[in-house]
């Protein structure tokens with residue numbers, strides 16, 4: 167057997183790296199804070215779009231090949247990071263880009279307002295474990311803030327759960343020649359274009375309505391600017407999901423190994439998987455920012471090659 171490698175994160179990038187490394191006879195251990203492997207493929211993308219048993223089978227195949235999975239384990243300075251640093255010859259950070267962008271407006275602290283990933287994770291856990299839903303859209307007026315794929319996943323899930331109404335606040339105007347979403351719902355019936363939330367209005371501590379405004383997006387050589395038009399309106403909202411993108415990895419996972427993401431370097435150059443510590447590597451969304459499954463898999467494979475080279479040179 168060759169050297170020991172710890173991979174933090176069992177999403178597609180971590181799994182792709184694990185497969186190559188275990189095939190080359192390295193001793194691979196994967197850690198995840200979640201109770202099931204798969205990263206966003208398990209707890210982000212809804213079951214109706216991606217069957218969870220396929221992800222579990224993939225993890226089982228890796229286990230059969232010799233990969234060890236340690237789940238339900240949050241890797242940080244306060245937990246197992248020091249142990250991992252001592253016990254392993256190389257560490258690969260494949261921790262994703264889970265740091266969600268928030269909306270800082272009046273009333274954000276009210277009950278009933280959640281990040282998209284909290285909602286999607288809760289729904290998948292409910293489907294897989296039969297656990298009670300913590301966030302249930304049934305008979306509720308649901309508003310999703312954001313117009314991307316994550317927002318669409320929330321729309322489809324809320325419709326399936328039996329929401330009373332589902333509306334999506336999309337800051338951009340309708341795009342010409344846009345691709346149809348994966349789901350059956352009619353985007354134009356759900357979306358309010360060029361609208362954003364400016365205030366959450368409460369009833370006894372829980373969100374009840376959203377005050378929204380019409381916006382114009384100005385794109386020029388100075389960048390992108392959002393101009394509020396002062397054409398306010400109200401919309402019923404018993405449940406709100408914030409789906410306006412991700413800022414990058416949660417710093418704690420990187421800090422656990424005393425490394426930092428150098429955005430100028432890591433996000434721009436798609437061939438850099440190293441960090442300022444010679445035996446700590448980074449790949450997937452943790453390195454490049456929220457992206458696509460195909461890039462995550464590609465990054466995992468490339469990072470595995472870089473780790474192999476590093477470990478071979480130590481022999």
Ligand SMILES: Cc1cc2nc3c(=O)[nH]c(=O)nc-3n(C[C@H](O)[C@H](O)[C@H](O)COP(=O)(O)OP(=O)(O)OC[C@H]3O[C@@H](n4cnc5c(N)ncnc54)[C@H](O)[C@@H]3O)c2cc1C
Pocket residue numbers: 174175176177178179180197198199200204205206207210211239240241242260261262263264286315316319416418419449450451452456457458459460462
């Ligand atoms: C809701 C949603 C829907 C998407 N839909 C699509 C789609 O349809 N098609 C597509 O191509 N892409 C989609 N994407 C993007 C795609 O899922 C990601 O690009 C991909 O999963 C990134 O893979 P990754 O391995 O880098 O990270 P992730 O899949 O994010 O996995 C990271 C893993 O690291 C674990 N982790 C993080 N920190 C720690 C820690 N400190 N200790 C232990 N474990 C830790 C997490 O629990 C997680 O399991 C979607 C993204 C989202 C958010």
